[in-house]
Amino acid sequence: MPHFAIIDAPSxxxxxxxxxxxxxxALKAAGLQAGLNAEYAGRVEPLPYDPQRDPRTLILNPDALRAFSLKLAGAVAGVLRQNKFPLVLGGDCSNIIGxxxxxxxxxxxxxxxxxxxxDFYQPEAEPNGEVASMGLAIVSGRGPDVITDIDGxxxxxRDEDIVAFGFRDTEQQRKYGSQDIRAAGIHSFDLEQIRASGVTAAAKQAIGKLLENGLNGFWIHLDADVLNDEIMPAVxxxxxxGLEWRELSAMLKTLISSGQAVGMNVGIFNPRLDNDGSIARQFxxxxxxxxxxx
Structure with missing residues (x-):
């Protein structure tokens, strides 16, 4: 089992x-740190939020996102240098940039x-300018340089080093004019494909696609909204x-057992929509x- 180190990144x-x-x-109060025997590696303080869309880049908080990403990158690097497994607790999906x-x-x-x-929207197509809906686009180099080209x-x-797993928003993508993730060369496994082969088999196939490229390892991004809306309405x-609880645990076991996962982030779960804490406990x-x- 990895040696987990939790980083709070509530941006x-x-x-x-x-x-x-x-x-x-919420997740720590529900027992995550104790259950994983994880150490606490600290908190990366979020920067002030500006609700006004930037007219130059068409996104929210471009400069603050860049600055926060640099701070988060430093915190994650510190954990990795100790040969530990960073578990970054968001926050929204823009944490993936840092x-x-x-x-x-x-x-x-x-x-x-x-x-x-x-999460493959370009700024002009995302209705609110929210980078949380552009995560894969940004890290694959599509978007304003202020957040796509940090440190040059x-x-x-790379597209071929990314797996998009579990998405079910194809109709929304078409409605709002999102870029087509499948056309980009990113390995795409939507919910329908996963259901057809089973989550464990699909995860193994996806890992195989990544490991063909001689990578040093891979990072796991987990958005709570991949789960079935009936069991995870707190988003x-x-x-x-969406996926069921047992499918998520089976998939994570498959990813961890590959020996190639180097860290993970969790985002988008909203405790304010979990009145009695029962969703957090099951999560x-x-x-x-x-x-x-x-």
């Missing part, structure tokens, strides 16, 4: 302050992106369908089952 710079910023406290910056500085790493949305390292991940952008139980099994 909502790529979304809005609706409650996602309370994710770290995380992949860390790995891009260190070598060639892949990204296993588990999300109910493809664009792209932070801001809800979609019908934590599932994470421990998936990550903590030898």
């Amino acid at each position: 909502i710079l790529g979304l809005r302050p609706t409650g996602v910023e309370h994710l770290p406290e 995380i992949m910056l860390t790995l891009r500085r260190a070598g060639r790493y892949g990204l296993f992106y588990i999300d109910g949305h493809s 390292l664009k792209p932070l991940a 801001d952008y809800r979609l019908a369908g 934590v139980k599932t994470l421990i089952a998936g990550l903590g099994s030898k």
